[in-house]
């Protein structure tokens with residue numbers, strides 16, 4: 501998959517529990533995937549994606565690669581749990597090893613593929629201070645912040661827990677079916693709410709048992725997705741600090757199950773599958789792409 505410095509670079513179409521991922525191999529190239537290219541790639545049905553994970557040469561000693569994450573609207577994201585699993589699987593297949601250290605905008609992350617194909621990514625540590633998320637208003641306690649949608653006296657969703665997993669998340673807790681909420685309608689309004697100066701990923705969470713969360717997410721810069729790994733991590737840490745959940749739980753997202761654990765050293769691990777679909781090459785400046793014949 502290694503790039504050669506020419507204008508076209510190899511890419512893999514993959515998914516992490518239905519989170520649609522394009523892994524672009526930018527190694528050996530000084531270029532970056534442009535926002536225009538991302539929007540053009542996303543505009544075509546075969547390459548419609550949630551995130552592009554662009555693998556660049558390492559910038560920091562001790563890391564294997566620098567990963568740039570681009571949302572389907574062309575914006576940059578600090579973290580992407582499902583995409584990181586796809587990157588681990590892609591590089592593992594190429595290099596014949598299982599463990600990698602990556603640098604991202606969210607910091608240094610580790611990923612490892614187990615014998616059974618499940619991939620665990622250490623997503624780093626959560627942050628809860630209002631200025632770290634960030635919020636536009638000071639809140640001493642971010643386990644429950646003032647934010648609601650719907651009629652003022654009968655809000656449909658209200659009082660989310662907020663957290664940063666490198667990227668900003670709001671978790672709205674509900675007692676009934678997460679599918680009974682029009683997240684496609686409320687998601688964009690909440691993502692762009694003035695409380696979030698960098699926008700936010702918006703999730704609805706139901707907790708049927710301390711070791712289980714049912715979660716739907718409207719992703720910042722990508723919209724409704726089948727899975728959002730960092731949202732699953734944010735839901736777990738928010739669940740644990742509000743005493744709704746234990747520190748380890750299965751998080752059921754539309755695409756399937758993820759396992760999230762908040763370790764004693766404050767790091768959060770995310771475990772789940774990754775799936776290769778097909779390969780091709782693309783122009784990171786324009787987004788023009790071709791599918792390869794070979795599997």
Ligand SMILES: N[C@@H](CCC[C@H](N)C(=O)O)C(=O)O
Pocket residue numbers: 519550551571576577578579580581582583667668701719720721722727728729730731
């Ligand atoms: N799908 C991702 C999260 C992607 C980033 C997000 N849209 C953002 O802009 O913060 C995941 O699996 O974590």
